[in-house]
Amino acid sequence: MKQALIHREELNDVVNSMEQIQQDALHRYLAFEKERKAEDQAVALQEKMITRSSIINQHDNLAVERIINKSDLFPIAYLQAGLDVSKAVCRIAIRGRTGQLEGxxxxxxxxxxxLLTNNHVLETAESAMYAVAEFNYQDDVDFMPLEVISFRLDPDLLFMTDKALDFTLVAIEPNNSNAVAISDFGYLPLLPKPGKILEGEYVSIIQHPNGGPKxxxxxxxxxxxxxxxxxxxxSDTEPGxxxxxxxxxxxxVVALHHAGIPDPNDNKVWIANEGIRISSIIQYVGEKRSSLEKEASRKQVDQLLAVVMPGTMAPPMEVGVLDANWYADATGYDRVFLxxxxTVPLPTLSDTMMEDVAKTADGNVVLDYTHFSIAMSKSRRLAFFTAVNIDGNQLIDVKRSNDRWYFDPRIDQAYQLGNEFYKSNDIDRGHLVRRRDPNWGIDAVRANEHTFHFTNSSPQHKNFNQKVWLDLEDYLLDNARDYNMKVSLFTGPVFGDSDRVYRGAQIPNQFWKVAVMVKDGEKMSATAYLQTQEDLIGGDLEFVYGQFETYQVPITKIEKLTGLDFGELRQADPLAKGQVARVQKSGDLSL
Incomplete structure (x- = not known):
């Protein structure tokens, strides 16, 4: 009898807690409604639209139309994509110490x-210990139930929860008692950057209403x-x-659903639903990571943060590997962009360079990212060249909120100069494709993240990267923005035999750029620039010589130094006729 009373008290606590959550959601709803009537959001709308469009896949041509015009048109692949993501959704059977089903x-x-769920679903590590995650609890197209596959949770490995944000993050066993791998069900990567949804848009919710089939x-x-x-x-949701x-x-995933909002005049009627923003949950997890006592628990959180796209908080890891999905739709540099x-093709590698190029498993010699491409040298572990398309009319200011860099899994990590090289010295991981250059259009956020690959970095003294090189980059990008120009830009290091060896790698003394654009809609112009950091690299890698100059040189000069072939671009070079290269002070460049 005493045990039954305790159980009843626990259930009453759950009911009271849920009622409080619902009342809190109602208060927020009424406050939002009152505030909305009083404010004018016209100014903020454009900025929100830019942020929202920046995370839409460039191949989804109907997405912006849906947002602006409320179109209900969808590509048929939308349904398949929904079915794919649903595999990672499960029913959680909540059980007591005796195994009795509680909800x-x-x-x-x-x-x-x-696994992510609500705090009020799994409030304690003990409740998670007895709970079971049930996947495939759904019917097939013939309305026949699929085989349910169950997994135990592992709160000893990781259990993180917060009542205010009403979420629980808990580890799950990698294999169940029947040797089925949890990896068979995939997972839903979390994107912490705000802007994944706008007011007036529509959401979809995959759920187990009333504990029933998905x-x-x-x-x-x-x-x-x-x-x-x-x-x-x-939206339509039910208990469960x-x-x-x-x-x-x-x-x-834009939110974690957690409560219905009751009508203030009739608590049996629901007027809306509420979810917790993913950006808030990820920020909380990142902030609490260091307070976890077990190293194994911290590694679990690192695993989560390594597959998400960093947002406003600084992630604890400096090095990671992005999920394969990040590369699936990357079309790379566009040769007909102008x-x-x-047409501006990629430069051609010499026979010697082809022998040294790092190829993918498919035999590709070029790595494609969002709006840019890279060809890598195996021996130098640096790029032969990078090529990026810049659209000055669609540039979006994606703020730099992290300094995590990634190895590209498509080529051997041994061919990428990693983070150990850059520690405890004055050498920067200099972006070859500048971080801001490919950040335009609906894929700006993805492009920004793609620039943080070791394939796109090259050792540059901090006074070169942050001053000399930066002035040239600012000039090129500012002109593209100010004049709404399209620019195709090639960048790379000069590999010299005399380049200084440091920590098992050679530091390039010189770097080059070739900028290509169309003037007055009729004539293509290609200008080349060469800069050196040789005088900045002393014996102890400290600053030696602070003066610098920027050199505009013929494209043929770059070809001779690098072994690259730029083909017909030579004819578009204003210095093609052999004029003496102009030596210009920073800020006095001309295209």
Whole structure:
């Protein structure tokens, strides 16, 4: 009898806690509604639209139309994409110490073996110890149930929860008792940067309503209000839906569903629903990572943060590997970017360079990223060249909020000069494709992250990277922005036999750029620049000589120094006729 009373008290506590969550959500809803009537958001709307469009895949031509014009048109692949992401969503069976079923919730995988749900679903590590995650609890196209595959949770490895944000992050066993791998169900990468959804857009929720088979609410789920930590939307959910992922039209998780909002005049009627913003959850996790006692727990959090795209908080890891999905849609440098009449192909590698180029498993000699491409030298572990397209009319200011760099998994890590080389000295990981250059259009955020690859870095003395080289980069980008120009820009180091050896690698003495654009819509212009950091590299890598000059040189000079062949660009070079190279002070460049 005493045990039954304790159990009843625990259930009453859960009910009271849920009612409090709902009342808190209602207060926020009413406050948002009052504030909305009083404010004019016209000024902020354009900035929000730019941020929102920057994370839409460039191949989704209907996405912006859906946002602006409320179009319900979707590519048919949208349905398949939804089915794919649903694999990572599970029903959580909540059980007591004796194994008695107490209720259901929903959860989803956010890393190879990490599960996210609500705090009020799994409030303590003990409750997680007895709970079971059930995948495939759904019907097939013939309305026949699939085989349910269950996994135990592992709160001893990691259990992180917060009542205010109503989330719980818990580890899950890598293999169940039948040797089924949790990796078979994939996971939903979390994008912490705000701007994944706008008020007036629609969300979809994959859930287990009332603990029943997996279901989805799709469309007609309008986002009403967005605050710093919460998203409120009109949608159909039921008890058991707590802990469900809330998606935008690109199937990115934008929130963790946690509560319905009752009508203030009738608590049996629901007027909206509320979720916790993913950006808030990820920021919390990143901030609490260092306070975890176990190293194994910290590694689990690092695993989560390594597959997400860093946002406003500084992640604890400096080095990571991006998930393969980050490279799937990268089209790289576009040779007809300046127009079909002005094709600008990649420079050609010499036979010697071809023997030294780092190839992918598919035999490709060029690595494609978002709006840029790179060819790598195996022996130098640096790029032969980079090539980027810059659209001055669509540039977006994506703020630099982290300094995590990535190895590219498509080539052997041994061919990439990693982080150890740059520690405890005055050598910067100099971006060859400048971080801001490819940040334009709807894929600006992805392009920004792609620039943080070791394939795109080269050793540059801090006074060269942050002063000399930066002035040239600023000049080129500012002109593209100010005049709404399109520019195709090639960059790379000069590999010389006399380059200083340091920590097992050679530091290039010189760096070059070739900028290509169309003037007055009729004539292609290609200008080359060569800069040196030789006088900045002393015996102890300290600053030696502070004066610098920028040299504009013929493209043929770059070809001779590097072994690259720029083909017909030589004819578009104003110095092609052999004029003496102009030596110009920084800030006095001309194209």
């Amino acid at each position: 259901y919730g929903t959860g989803f995988l956010v890393a190879p073996n990490l 279901a989805i609410t799709i469309r007609e789920n309008e986002v009403k209000f967005i605050s710093s930590d919460f998203v409120q939307y009109v 839906s707590s802990g469900s992922p809330v998606f935008n039209d690109q199937w990115m 127009g079909s009449r002005f």
